Amino acid sequence: MRNKYSAIYHDIADKIVHRIYPVGSYLPSETQLSQLYGTSRETIRKALSELLINGFIQKIRGKGSIVLNLQRFNFPVSGITSYKELNRSLNMHSKTEVLCIEDRHVPVEKFDYQTTEALPATYVARLRKIDQDPIVLDRDYILKSVVPHISHAVAADSLYDYFENKLGLTISYATKTITVEHPSVEEKKWLALNEYEDVVVIRSRTYLEDTTLFQFTESIHRPDKFNFVDFARRQKIS
Known part of the structure; x- marks a missing residue:
């Protein structure tokens, strides 16, 4: 579980850094991400929680996870x-x-x-x-x-x-x-x-x-x- 959600966290963070998920856009839903990565929604929630803690995203109730404008490096x-x-x-x-x-x-x-x-x-x-x-x-x-x-x-x-x-x-x-x-x-x-x-x-x-x-x-x-x-x-x- 730990290695799986950590790998997903780093993959999504990498996509945010390289603007595949642009600032102000919403990440795919938990269901879409679980299908994309072939894993459970619980694992996706753990990865999203790490992204939230580290300032990559903000969760908006009823809308999903929005990508924040945080410069890397x-x-x-x-x-x-x-x-x-x-x-x-x-x-x-x-x-x-x-x-x-x-x-x-x-x-x-x-x-x-x-x-x-x-x-x-x-x-x-x-x-x-x-x-x-x-x-x-x-x-x-x-x-x-x-x-x-x-x-x-x-x-x-x-x-x-x-x-x-x-x-x-x-x-x-x-x-x-x-x-x-x-x-x-x-x-x-x-x-x-x-x-x-x-x-x-x-x-x-x-x-x-x-x-x-x-x-x-x-x-x-x-x-x-x-x-x-x-x-x-x-x-x-x-």
Whole structure:
């Protein structure tokens, strides 16, 4: 069930991105979609629910699901999504270059994390590119107390796929801080920045379902390549 509705979600999202379902148009009905994909209406409803949550559509009572005017290649601020998942869902055709994998201690002061103990971690630095143009520099610190080893092949593919599907970890939530900063010499080099550009930095601490902290991430983004957005839905508090 999970793989089926996920595949349908990505197929419809891809059609929305490529304007096969234009902004302002209505998706086929649940019955039509179930016939189109050869599956149950329950599976279609799950796929539509994901499209709704992620801002692709809005359900109009008595009419169906209308396609929203949301530009893609926007970077979602909320939620926890791996770069591989984002790359696939937004059709960025991005490539990953692994720059470094080595043992380091987490620079906790960068992440505003208060502790007196050293935190041994595997440091993974990766450069994300589109058409050979660098767009994001990711620096991850994975605590060795949770994940003792990370291979080059895993870093080149997806850390989250490895954590969840190979190690069986359940990733639950993260805290994020977003700042605009002057790039370091290294960041200027890897992101091909000119002398006067700033960068957008997202620093996060990620936790497992049992509240175990296991990952510190620093993502440095070229500001000319991304918009940073959140899609919010109204929730009444009684």
